[in-house]
Amino acid sequence: MSQVLLEADQIKMYFGGIKALDGVSLSVGSQTIHTVIGPNGSGKSTMFNVLTGFYRATGGHIAFCGKEITGSAPHRISEMGMARTFQTLRLFPEMTVLENVIVGMHSRIRETFWSAALHLPSAANEERVAYEKAEQILEMVGLSAKNRQPAKSLAYGEGRLLEIARAMASEPKVLLLDEPAAGMNPSETKQVMELIRKLCQRGLTIVLVEHDMKVVISYSDMVTVLDHGKKIAEGAPKEILQNEAVITAYLGKRREHHA
Numbered sequence: 240m241s242q243v244l245l246e247a248d249q250i251k252m253y254f255g256g257i258k259a260l261d262g263v264s265l266s267v268g269s270q271t272i273h274t275v276i277g278p279n280g281s282g283k284s285t286m287f288n289v290l291t292g293f294y295r296a297t298g299g300h301i302a303f304c305g306k307e308i309t310g311s312a313p314h315r316i317s318e319m320g321m322a323r324t325f326q327t328l329r330l331f332p333e334m335t336v337l338e339n340v341i342v343g344m345h346s347r348i349r350e351t352f353w354s355a356a357l358h359l360p361s362a363a364n365e366e367r368v369a370y371e372k373a374e375q376i377l378e379m380v381g382l383s384a385k386n387r388q389p390a391k392s393l394a395y396g397e398g399r400l401l402e403i404a405r406a407m408a409s410e411p412k413v414l415l416l417d418e419p420a421a422g423m424n425p426s427e428t429k430q431v432m433e434l435i436r437k438l439c440q441r442g443l444t445i446v447l448v449e450h451d452m453k454v455v456i457s458y459s460d461m462v463t464v465l466d467h468g469k470k471i472a473e474g475a476p477k478e479i480l481q482n483e484a485v486i487t488a489y490l491g492k493r494r495e496h497h498a
């Protein structure tokens with residue numbers, strides 16, 4: 240067992256009468272790919288928003304790097320080394336690919352970057368450092384050739400890679416990705432999943448949220464399955480694929496869908 244980096248204990252998140260999460264615990268091992276799957280509406284994005292501090296849980300506790308972060312603001316959690324993407328693209332379309340990455344850097348380096356852009360002389364060196372760092376990250380995600388293009392010129396799959404690049408700019412310990420392959424074709428999906436694997440091999444811990452289990456399961460070290468706000472299964476991908484409760488949750492949903 241690897242060391243636990245992120246731990247959620249008995250998380251409850253109620254919206255009025257809706258129990259979006261009803262006592263979900265999660266233990267994410269350092270340098271693993273931990274995937275949270277479940278049918279639509281099962282509470283995955285809610286869990287994501289609770290872990291990253293965007294929602295304040297109705298109940299339960301969260302610890303990150305051994306420190307309690309329950310109720311902490313998103314920027315505090317981000318400063319501690321947690322980065323995220325959103326289910327829908329949130330890029331700055333008119334800015335270049337490179338600038339979109341620089342936006343993701345922590346405020347100190349970002350501020351010096353912008354003061355350099357305004358030709359304040361002392362910041363010239365930091366500006367170069369910021370550029371170099373952004374270029375390295377773009378190299379890693381395979382977008383180097385597009386550095387100077389506006390983000391709006393990217394294909395959809397490239398935009399999603401850029402979002403990951405921007406999240407990496409904050410030098411996180413853990414990266415949470417909400418449906419990173421949503422809307423992607425099979426080859427784009429493979430590309431993003433291979434990138435995620437590479438990031439994990441380089442020491443990053445990944446929490447993936449995904450509704451289509453086929454897409455991510457072969458890349459995951461550990462899988463947690465949610466249904467109606469509760470954890471119905473947890474284990475290695477192989478076990479999850481054979482789990483009765485998981486099969487029923489998915490097939491049940493699919494039948495409703497086609498009815």
Ligand code: ADP
Nearest residue numbers: 254257259277278279280281282283284285286
């Ligand atoms: P998933 O990401 O698994 O599709 P969500 O976490 O988005 O599911 O939603 C789980 C449940 O919580 C759904 O019933 C959804 O309508 C409800 N929900 C999520 N966010 C809110 C919110 N901000 N206000 C009210 N209900 C919400």
Ligand code: MG
Nearest residue numbers: 283284285326
């Ligand atoms: Mg969702």
